[in-house]
Amino acid sequence: MDFSDIGKRISQMAQEAMATSPEQTEVIRLKGAIRDLEKEISSFDAQVGSYVLSQQLLLDDPYLRQVRSHIQMLQKQVQDCKSQIIQLRPDLYCPQCGAELKQNSRFCESCGMVIVQPGKRYCPTCGSETGLDASFCGVCGTPLPPANSSMMYPQG
């Protein structure tokens, strides 16, 4: 619920009430109520729509079949855009599950994969950044694989 909107409407109603008759005030109040109710109804429209789609309801309905295939096409376009971004900036998405990464993430929030930022080295146990030639993690003491190992961070 947008409270700033309500505040605006209340002060607007107060101003209008001073200049109008009781009937008009009541009409304004009722119109406001209709606006609120219609807003609530349209929010259900959207919720019901995604419920029907996510629960795979009404699979035989021709309109919904069309909508579903259109959404699939849009999702494919999203995937295409994502893979183009990954080509440009491989560090923005998880290489394992494709989830978007926050800046300088050490782990993927979706699948927990250790993210290797270029030019940096991390402890495979706790994810702390370590020196490029460190033998042990300075935070948790885990022995680190040799710095020149190409398999520094096995997926787990």
Ligand SMILES: [Zn+2]
């Ligand atoms: Zn991931």
Ligand SMILES: [Zn+2]
């Ligand atoms: Zn550690």
